[in-house]
Amino acid sequence: NYSLKQLQQIDAAHHLHPFTDHKELREAGSRIITRAEGPYIYDSEGNEILDGMAGLWCVNVGYGRNELAEAAYRQMKELPYYNSFFKCSTPTPVLLAKRLAELAPKSVNQVFFGSSGSEANDTALRLVRHYWALEGKPEKNRIISRRNAYHGSTVAGTSLGGMEPMHKQLGGAVPNIVHVMMPYAYELALPGESDHEFGLRAAKAVEDAIVEAGPEKVAAFIGEPIMGAGGVKIPPMSYWPEVERICRKYDVLLMLDEVITGYGRTGEWFAAQSFGIEPDTITTAKALTSGYQPLSALLVGDRIARTLVEKGGEFYHGYTYAGHPVACAVALANLDIIEREGLVDRVKNDTGPYFAQALRERIADHRLVGEVRSFGLMGAIEIVRDKATRERFEGEGRAAVVVRDHAIASGLMLRATGDTMILSPPLIWTRETIDLACDRIVKALDLAEKDLFG
Numbered sequence: 001n002y003s004l005k006q007l008q009q010i011d012a013a014h015h016l017h018p019f020t021d022h023k024e025l026r027e028a029g030s031r032i033i034t035r036a037e038g039p040y041i042y043d044s045e046g047n048e049i050l051d052g053m054a055g056l057w058c059v060n061v062g063y064g065r066n067e068l069a070e071a072a073y074r075q076m077k078e079l080p081y082y083n084s085f086f087k088c089s090t091p092t093p094v095l096l097a098k099r100l101a102e103l104a105p106k107s108v109n110q111v112f113f114g115s116s117g118s119e120a121n122d123t124a125l126r127l128v129r130h131y132w133a134l135e136g137k138p139e140k141n142r143i144i145s146r147r148n149a150y151h152g153s154t155v156a157g158t159s160l161g162g163m164e165p166m167h168k169q170l171g172g173a174v175p176n177i178v179h180v181m182m183p184y185a186y187e188l189a190l191p192g193e194s195d196h197e198f199g200l201r202a203a204k205a206v207e208d209a210i211v212e213a214g215p216e217k218v219a220a221f222i223g224e225p226i227m228g229a230g231g232v233k234i235p236p237m238s239y240w241p242e243v244e245r246i247c248r249k250y251d252v253l254l255m256l257d258e259v260i261t262g263y264g265r266t267g268e269w270f271a272a273q274s275f276g277i278e279p280d281t282i283t284t285a286k287a288l289t290s291g292y293q294p295l296s297a298l299l300v301g302d303r304i305a306r307t308l309v310e311k312g313g314e315f316y317h318g319y320t321y322a323g324h325p326v327a328c329a330v331a332l333a334n335l336d337i338i339e340r341e342g343l344v345d346r347v348k349n350d351t352g353p354y355f356a357q358a359l360r361e362r363i364a365d366h367r368l369v370g371e372v373r374s375f376g377l378m379g380a381i382e383i384v385r386d387k388a389t390r391e392r393f394e395g396e397g398r399a400a401v402v403v404r405d406h407a408i409a410s411g412l413m414l415r416a417t418g419d420t421m422i423l424s425p426p427l428i429w430t431r432e433t434i435d436l437a438c439d440r441i442v443k444a445l446d447l448a449e450k451d452l453f454g
């Protein structure tokens with residue numbers, strides 16, 4: 001058994017962390033999470049922390065689900081691994097693909113598996129370009145994305161994404177990807193512009209990019225239905241149907257990245273259903289297994305799948321762990337839990353509306369808060385210096401980190417991205433858990449206010 005100090009020393013000596021300033025990590029030492037149960041995580045010091053982020057937006061059924069451990073154990077004993085290359089398969093990816101086709105919007109019926117959201121987006125990018133090449137239009141290869149989007153950390157994921165600091169470190173992005181404005185009214189709407197009008201204007205930016213490039217050169221548009229890592233940016237309801245109309249008008253494929261929004265977070269199985277659209281591809285991962293196993297599923301539209309079959313020829317692409325039998329067994333058991341416990345419906349009709357109301361009634365009026373917003377069980381709190389003018393604190397992100405640290409010390413794990421506090425809790429949260437989280441947010445905001453204003 002290692003002490004916290006020992007683990008921190010070994011961590012600092014040997015372990016490089018994702019998205020971490022290693023100089024800061026050295027100075028502060030890592031927080032070591034040792035176990036979890038239901039909605040709570042516990043650190044090595046025995047602190048009980050309510051997990052407002054469901055891990056990294058993934059543990060939708062909460063922690064400590066024996067059923068999922070047992071599904072993995074059973075599958076490992078029977079068949080721990082076999083691949084799905086070269087016309088082979090194993091039973092669990094087959095059954096999972098069928099299940100996903102049943103749950104998804106009717107435009108998508110085929111599934112390509114991987115182990116992460118980044119991998120799935122790499123697949124999606126290659127697949128849509130392959131599709132247009134098979135259709136005899138190899139020059140139709142440009143992808144339109146949005147600034148501030150997050151689509152993963154591989155070279156393709158980073159290139160598709162619109163995060164400037166990530167692009168700066170890339171040393172050369174995948175070519176032929178352009179970025180347009182995001183649909184974020186709080187910062188980008190014009191004075192007097194309604195939400196509806198702003199949504200249409202943000203969609204028009206997609207049309208302008210298509211026209212500028214020439215529709216015969218544009219393969220697809222990709223977007224997160226609700227931007228997650230970029231700060232839970234919820235588009236006006238007018239945005240997605242208009243983007244869909246524009247894509248159809250110019251024969252541009254519509255790709256949704258539902259790595260965060262999939263599997264109940266928005267109150268439907270997929271956010272495509274929340275916004276009433278029928279995409280050509282849907283990237284999913286994370287909550288597909290509630291994070292108990294690494295697994296991603298790219299859902300592929302009939303149009304693309306039909307061309308793959310009709311034209312034939314090999315798609316030179318795949319991962320050793322595509323359709324991993326254990327990960328797929330866990331996913332099936334996870335979907336069983338979500339269905340049996342009615343979690344999707346609960347988000348839509350109970351906890352989602354209650355969460356929105358709680359943020360509005362208990363958080364929005366705080367001096368540090370510029371805006372609260374939520375959709376289903378994902379939410380954001382904008383931290384500002386001045387509510388009326390929306391002026392931010394100096395040093396982007398500094399104030400939000402102060403709030404976050406007080407929140408964690410008060411027993412609530414949430415995330416700060418820029419000046420935005422993010423919440424994306426497990427779908428098992430009840431009204432009582434939401435109340436408890438709000439108590440802790442209010443406490444953190446009060447403490448942060450003292451720090452920031454003296």
Ligand code: PLP
Pocket residue numbers: 115116117118119121150151152153224228229257258259260285286
């Ligand atoms: N796409 C979106 C929208 C994401 O939020 C993420 C991860 O947070 C990814 C893709 C990448 O997924 P992964 O970290 O599993 O590679």
